[in-house]
Amino acid sequence: AIPQAFYTKQTGAEGIVTGGAGGVWISAIGHAAALFGLKGRVYSVRKPGSDHAWGDAFGRVWGVDVLASPSESTRVGKLQHDRQGPDSGSIATALAEAYEEATRNPEVKFAIPTLMGHTLIHQTIVGLEAQRQLAAVNEAPDYVIGSIGAGSHFGGLIAPFVPARIQGRDTRFVAVEEASTPSLTRGVYTEESADAAGLMPQVPMYTLGREYSPPGVLAGAMRYHGVAPIVSALYREKYISAVAHGQVESYSAGLMFTRAEGIVLSPHAMYTVKEVIEQAMRCRESGSADTILFTVTPAVSTESTPYDALLDGLLHDEKPEEASLKKSLSRFIGRN
Known part of the structure; x- marks a missing residue:
C-alpha cells in the first residue's frame, strides 16, 4: 500500500481508490494515504444481508471512505446491484468499481491489493x-x-x-x-x-x-x-x-x-x-x-x-x- 500511495502522490493526484474485502487492506491503504496526505476510498465487499462492508469500522479509524460493493456509486456497481442483488459482490466487483472511478476521475489513482x-x-x-x-x-x-x-x-x-x-x-x-x-x-x-x-x-x-x-x-x-x-x-x-x-x-x-x-x-x-x-x-x-x-x-x-x-x-x-x-x-x- 505504501509504495502505491507514494507513486500516487508523485503524480499530483489528490486521492487513491481501491477495492477489497476486509479491514487488513483498508487499514493498510488508509495508513498509506494518511502518510502522504491523500484522500482514500475503498470499495469493500458487502457483508451478506447487510448495508455495511467488510472492514468499514477500520475505514473510520483511518478516515477512509468505505463503500459496500456492489454500490450505486458506479455504473458497474449499480448494474450488478440491480441485476444480481446487493449480496452478489466479490473482490472482482469491488476492483471493477474502484477502477471505473479512477478512469473517470483524473484526481484519483487506482491501487490493487492482490493478484499482481x-x-x-x-x-x-x-x-x-x-x-x-x-x-x-x-x-x-x-x-x-x-x-x-x-x-x-x-x-x-x-x-x-x-x-x-x-x-x-x-x-x-x-x-x-x-x-x-x-x-x-x-x-x-x-x-x-x-x-x-x-x-x-x-x-x-x-x-x-x-x-x-x-x-x-x-x-x-x-x-x-x-x-x-x-x-x-x-x-x-x-x-x-x-x-x-x-x-x-x-x-x-x-x-x-x-x-x-x-x-x-x-x-x-x-x-x-x-x-x-x-x-x-x-x-x-x-x-x-x-x-x-x-x-x-x-x-x-x-x-x-x-x-x-x-x-x-x-x-x-x-x-x-x-x-x-x-x-x-x-x-x-x-x-x-
Missing part, C-alpha cells in the same frame, strides 16, 4: 520471516499450507521455499480454496481480467471467469474468480496442489483451534487450519514426523466473533453456482 506480481512480492516478507525462524531451529517445512483467494498471501508465504523445491527438495505446497469458488480445482488456465467488468488488462491465470458470481460465504477474501499469475504458473507446473473445503467443516476446525490455542481466527484462516488438521491426522496415521508450516490471522471484531453463525446453527455450506459457472467458463471454450 508486485503485491505478491511484498507479501514474501511473511515467507522470509518464517524461513528464518525455521532455520533458527534447524527445520525446513515438509508442507506449506494456506488458504487462497487471489493468491498474494499464499504466494508470498511459499515463494522463499520454491527454489529449494525446484532444486529437488520435496516440500509440498497446498492451496486451500472455498468450495464454492474453486478457481484452481475447477478453473481453466487462460488470460482473464482482474475485475468483474473486464476493465483491467488481462493476465494469465487459473480462473472461473470474471462473470462467475460466487455465493455469499463469510470468507469474503476467498470469493475471487482467479488466482495470481505466479501461483497459477506454479500450479500448472504441478509445484502446488489444491484442495477445497466448505464453510461448516472449516469453521468447526477453526473453533477447535481457537479453544486449543486461544486465538480467534479470521474466516479465511479457518480454511487453512482445516487442511492443517487433516494433514496432521494423515501424518499421525502414517507415522511420519513432517513439519507443517502455516500462518493464521486473528479476527478483529470485539463485538462479535466469526463463529457466531456456526454456534447459532445458522451456518451452512455453499456449493458452486453451477449455472453461473457454466456460463462464465463458456467464454473460454475453444480459446486454449
Whole structure:
C-alpha cells in the first residue's frame, strides 16, 4: 500500500481508490494515504444481508471512505446491484468499481491489493520471516499450507521455499480454496481480467471467469474468480496442489483451534487450519514426523466473533453456482 500511495502522490493526484474485502487492506491503504496526505476510498465487499462492508469500522479509524460493493456509486456497481442483488459482490466487483472511478476521475489513482506480481512480492516478507525462524531451529517445512483467494498471501508465504523445491527438495505446497469458488480445482488456465467488468488488462491465470458470481460465504477474501499469475504458473507446473473445503467443516476446525490455542481466527484462516488438521491426522496415521508450516490471522471484531453463525446453527455450506459457472467458463471454450 505504501509504495502505491507514494507513486500516487508523485503524480499530483489528490486521492487513491481501491477495492477489497476486509479491514487488513483498508487499514493498510488508509495508513498509506494518511502518510502522504491523500484522500482514500475503498470499495469493500458487502457483508451478506447487510448495508455495511467488510472492514468499514477500520475505514473510520483511518478516515477512509468505505463503500459496500456492489454500490450505486458506479455504473458497474449499480448494474450488478440491480441485476444480481446487493449480496452478489466479490473482490472482482469491488476492483471493477474502484477502477471505473479512477478512469473517470483524473484526481484519483487506482491501487490493487492482490493478484499482481508486485503485491505478491511484498507479501514474501511473511515467507522470509518464517524461513528464518525455521532455520533458527534447524527445520525446513515438509508442507506449506494456506488458504487462497487471489493468491498474494499464499504466494508470498511459499515463494522463499520454491527454489529449494525446484532444486529437488520435496516440500509440498497446498492451496486451500472455498468450495464454492474453486478457481484452481475447477478453473481453466487462460488470460482473464482482474475485475468483474473486464476493465483491467488481462493476465494469465487459473480462473472461473470474471462473470462467475460466487455465493455469499463469510470468507469474503476467498470469493475471487482467479488466482495470481505466479501461483497459477506454479500450479500448472504441478509445484502446488489444491484442495477445497466448505464453510461448516472449516469453521468447526477453526473453533477447535481457537479453544486449543486461544486465538480467534479470521474466516479465511479457518480454511487453512482445516487442511492443517487433516494433514496432521494423515501424518499421525502414517507415522511420519513432517513439519507443517502455516500462518493464521486473528479476527478483529470485539463485538462479535466469526463463529457466531456456526454456534447459532445458522451456518451452512455453499456449493458452486453451477449455472453461473457454466456460463462464465463458456467464454473460454475453444480459446486454449
